[in-house]
Amino acid sequence: MTEEIVYANLKFQDTDKKENIQKSERCGGRVYTTLETEMIKSSQLQNIKEELQRNVSLQLMHDLNSSKKIGNLSAMLQKIATQLCRELYKKEPEHQCKPCPKGSKWFKDSCYSKLDGFGTWQKSGMLCSARNASLLKIKNRSELEFVKSEGLHGYWLGLLPRKNYVRSEILNENMFLSVGFERSTYDLHKMYCGYLEGIYVYYTYCTLEKSIICEETASKVQVESVLNDLPQESV
Known part of the structure; x- marks a missing residue:
């Protein structure tokens, strides 16, 4: 069991x-x-x-x-x-x-505006700066020829002031290699500034008053502003 x-x-x-x-x-x-x-x-x-x-x-x-x-x-x-x-x-x-302000001239990529009245070299530069522009400066040969063709007389140029007096020079693009003239720290009462007389640049006291021309970059052409002016096909 x-x-x-x-x-x-x-x-x-x-x-x-x-x-x-x-x-x-x-x-x-x-x-x-x-x-x-x-x-x-x-x-x-x-x-x-x-x-x-x-x-x-x-x-x-x-x-x-x-x-x-x-x-x-x-x-x-x-x-x-x-x-x-x-x-x-x-x-x-x-x-x-x-693409430029009314009353200005358009050439290449720039706009050129003559302002009413007169001003010292420094005041003229400040008025142009207020428009996001500068006193007339020449950057290349084609712009030089354009400015010559305009026959401008008595307009301040965007050239650096000089300590020594120079009666006149032939206008050329190499004069404008320096920049920053609007914010010059010189004693302008003792300086000479350049102004345009046809194809010549003359120098005088910066504190005298001359005509003002400003140069600014042209805006882009608005495509719509061109298209709207083209003839419409009849339906």
């Missing part, structure tokens, strides 16, 4: 061990299957991420190319509008497309 009980207990324990092993194997299989599934999902997500990155890069390249094309077209349109405006300006000096 005792041997049968012992045998039964051993058989039960053996069966219990087998069931535990089987359970462990089943659990291990499930863990392996879960890991495999997660690895597949991770791989799929990585592929999706890479595909999105490629698509974004392609879109950015497309947008960049489009921006360049738009920029080139805009620049071309601006150039054409400026050329058209110059032609309109020749016929009508105060045409609405003119």
Whole structure:
């Protein structure tokens, strides 16, 4: 009777061990299957991420190319509008497309405005500065020829004051290499400033009063101001 009980207990324990092993194997299989599934999902997500990155890069390249094309077209349109405006300006000096203040003259990229009244060299420079402009300065040969053609007389120039008197010089662009004349710290009561007389530059006391002409950078021609003036096709 005792041997049968012992045998039964051993058989039960053996069966219990087998069931535990089987359970462990089943659990291990499930863990392996879960890991495999997660690895597949991770791989799929990585592929999706890479595909999105490629698509974004392609879109950015497309947008960049489009921006360049738009920029080139805009620049071309601006150039054409400026050329058209110059032609309109020749016929009508105060045409609405003119990128300069009313009453001024437009040449190349600059506007030239004669102010009413007279002023000392320093006061004239300050009046021009208040308009975001400067006293007339000549930067290149074409501007030199333009100024000569205007036949200006008695206008202050944006030249640095001199300590020593010089009666006259021929107007040339090399005179204007120095800058900063409006904020001069010299004692202008003892200095000589240059003014324009046709193609000559004369010097006199800076404290005397002369005519004023200001030079400023021209604004961009507004494309709409040109397009609005073009003849409309009849419907």
